Amino acid sequence: MIYQNSFQNWIFDLDNTMYDINLGLFKKISNRITDFIMSKYSLDIDQAKKIQKEYYLKYGLTLRGLIVEKKLEPEEFLDYVHDVEHPELKKNDQLISKIRILEGKKIIFTNATSKHAKKILKILELEDDFDQIIDIKDLEYIPKPDKRSYKKLLECLNLNKENLDKTIFFEDTVKNLIPAKELGITTVWMKNSINEKDFIKNFNFIDYSFNNLNEFLDTIKMRG
Numbered sequence: 001m002i003y004q005n006s007f008q009n010w011i012f013d014l015d016n017t018m019y020d021i022n023l024g025l026f027k028k029i030s031n032r033i034t035d036f037i038m039s040k041y042s043l044d045i046d047q048a049k050k051i052q053k054e055y056y057l058k059y060g061l062t063l064r065g066l067i068v069e070k071k072l073e074p075e076e077f078l079d080y081v082h083d084v085e086h087p088e089l090k091k092n093d094q095l096i097s098k099i100r101i102l103e104g105k106k107i108i109f110t111n112a113t114s115k116h117a118k119k120i121l122k123i124l125e126l127e128d129d130f131d132q133i134i135d136i137k138d139l140e141y142i143p144k145p146d147k148r149s150y151k152k153l154l155e156c157l158n159l160n161k162e163n164l165d166k167t168i169f170f171e172d173t174v175k176n177l178i179p180a181k182e183l184g185i186t187t188v189w190m191k192n193s194i195n196e197k198d199f200i201k202n203f204n205f206i207d208y209s210f211n212n213l214n215e216f217l218d219t220i221k222m223r224g
């Protein structure tokens with residue numbers, strides 16, 4: 001059983017957690033990443049996709065690989081890849097009212113930019129409901145699941161041993177839950193079949209799993 005008053009800090013990943021992974025929003029961004037690599041380094045689509053995947057697996061984020069291995073300036077990349085519209089994304093009234101009921105601090109912890117996060121949250125009509133967005137710039141371009149990014153998160157939020165057990169983190173990517181779980185944070189996986197391999201490998205690090213945030217928010221009890 002999960003009780004609302006067991007937690008003071010509600011940390012949410014953004015992409016594929018705040019909205020349904022099956023909408024394919026992230027696929028569009030992924031295609032933009034491929035395009036960027038193709039044009040920046042004069043590569044064909046297969047070469048670009050290979051680098052994209054290799055860096056994602058090695059560094060947790062393709063951008064991190066480009067910074068480390070190709071000395072890329074991140075701004076140019078971020079502006080390009082997030083320059084997409086999301087007409088398929090709609091607000092969800094149920095989600096809005098349930099998120100508003102949550103007491104405590106609500107935080108977005110994303111490997112994307114705060115500009116992208118704000119764009120998505122605005123469409124979802126949740127832009128005023130989060131206390132803080134910790135984005136890839138705040139993380140100094142070292143993404144989840146690198147342990148250093150969680151250290152930064154704790155610094156930004158003033159979290160320590162006393163309040164980590166009052167903290168809960170939601171993610172669609174199980175490997176990003178691992179460092180959180182090791183720190184004593186309660187972990188919630190947004191179930192999806194796209195990250196199946198990641199789930200099979202890392203399921204031990206999940207405390208709870210739900211099909212979506214609405215399902216989770218229906219389950220919590222207001223008072224413990």
Ligand SMILES: [Mg+2]
Pocket residue numbers: 013014015016017171172173
């Ligand atoms: Mg995600």
